Amino acid sequence: MHLRLILLLLIAANAGIPASGQRRNVLLNGDFEDINTCSEYNSECGVEGWFYLREVKAQMLGNEGTPAMLGKNSYLIYYDWRGDQGFTPIIGSLLPCRLQAGHAYTFRGMINVKLNAQLEFKPGVAISPAYYVPRRKFATGFVPQEIAQPEPMTEKGWFRFEYRYVAKGDEDYLTFGSFVSQDSTAGKRQLTGTQTIAVTLDNFELVPEDPTEGPCEAWEGMRSAIYAYDFRHKEMDYALYATGKLKLLLPADPAKREPRPQPVAVRKNEVSDTLRLGDLSFDFNKANLRDSTRARLASYFKGNDRFADSIIIEGHTDSVGNDAFNLKLSQARCVAVEEWLTANNIIQPGNIRIAAYGRSRPEASNRTTEGRARNRRVELILYWREKP
Known part of the structure; x- marks a missing residue:
């Protein structure tokens, strides 16, 4: 023993x-610093390593004047809420390495939410074999989880969230989203139509609790392949709606995506x-x-x-x-x-x-x-x- x-x-x-120090962040570009430039537009289209469906609009923000933010950028997402009671996907990322079955991971980050005062926003996450798209057959077995009690930070309007996840070993994608509900207190007029919600994101991490879990052999190859993907929204939407997976050329050997222990x-x-x-x-x-x-x-x-x-x-x-x-x-x-x-x-x-x-x-x-x-x-x- x-x-x-x-x-x-x-x-x-x-x-x-503080965040997780030098422990490995499983997510690519979780601080949203690396910018993606679409070849079709020859302009910034978003951040590397993250994607979303067509109805979502994205904007880069500078972090000047907000000392709690790490790096130069944060990521602002606008999306429409149409009265859905379940989980609404906002943004997702393809994991470069497999998670270890039975191992625990902590998903944490920082958010700033602006929405109608009659609405309540709760963050949620789905870590699954594909991107979570509501009402699609491939997502039937995925169960998005609500992240309870985000904690207010010293910076006004900012909250820190944290969620512990035990992996099954078949996860490829992380989908961050929301559970939104409407205050139905007696006498309050019910909202109708579309409500636009703005969510600013920064410092996203998915960190293994095991300090010896190291990156997989395919880490750099996966990163290059994911970063090389152009954010052509129509093509991306077709792939996500059809299968929940982006059309990328990834390393053929699945074993290379298994985390290597660093004991x-x-x-x-x-x-x-x-x-x-x-x-x-x-x-x-x-x-x-x-x-x-x-x-x-x-x-x-x-x-x-x-x-x-x-x-x-x-x-x-x-x-x-x-x-x-x-x-x-x-x-x-x-x-x-x-x-x-x-x-x-x-x-x-x-x-x-x-x-x-x-x-x-x-x-x-x-x-x-x-x-x-x-x-x-x-x-x-x-x-x-x-x-x-």
């Missing part, structure tokens, strides 16, 4: 909601121990390791008769603070620990992996001072071997 050592570096400063080495003769450092391991609002923390780390590692074979560094925060600042701070603190380990010859850089979770995995309630202090931490998962 392999054991692991969890070294907890509890962080003093307030921290917010942290676990070998024989491993032992474990647990060390906890206090809440003041870093300077306030900075990534600098305090001198007292460096001294304790040096004492622990250099006085050990074993050597660290491989390490995963996981960053965790509480729920307080500006999103953009704390995203950088959380990542920087993981890197600070990594740099100390490599500078002091504790481990080779190639045997370290970083995964920042933000507040998604709290140990305690964020409603109390004590709980937030416990949640501000960096965990080092160490695999030890006896020295020869």
Whole structure:
């Protein structure tokens, strides 16, 4: 039985909601930075890696003045709601790699929605063998899921959503959409006709919970094939309505789309121990390791008769603070620990992996001072071997 050592570096400063750090995003172009240029129009048609049906209209937006957004762009989608009670697809993406059957993934992102005050918007998702198109025979077995309780962000009008998904292993497409309902409170006049809804999207991720899950062999080939697809709407609509799949030349060998494990080495003769450092391991609002923390780390590692074979560094925060600042701070603190380990010859850089979770995995309630202090931490998962 392999054991692991969890070294907890509890962080003093307030921290917010970073994304998944260096864990692999299964989605292509989830930050919507890469722009697609249609050869037929010789102009921008949308973003690379994402597509939609003809009745949807898209527009690129700059992120200036919105500090929580990552990168330069976000993606604005207009679509019409005609009283449908079920799931309405908005935008979709072809997954370059297969999901691992039985493995859990987290789909998260940020949205800003503008619609009639009498309507209620709830995000939803279908992760399935084809793009979800309502009332099409191929989509009969697909079950879109509502994403519960998106959380308000510090930026006005923006919400962050998160949804956990356990894969079946046959998924090829992710379809993001909505469940829209109308307030039918007595005395309110029912809306008729078409209602236009505007949804701005940014920072979409589909991240494996397993930190060792790596990209598939076909990743670059799939990316090139998907990016090479021109957004010719009529052709795209025909393909999606007919089969739910785009007409792309994809790698022929299905095995090349299976994720390749990137395991942290676990070998024989491993032992474990647990060390906890206090809440003041870093300077306030900075990534600098305090001198007292460096001294304790040096004492622990250099006085050990074993050597660290491989390490995963996981960053965790509480729920307080500006999103953009704390995203950088959380990542920087993981890197600070990594740099100390490599500078002091504790481990080779190639045997370290970083995964920042933000507040998604709290140990305690964020409603109390004590709980937030416990949640501000960096965990080092160490695999030890006896020295020869």
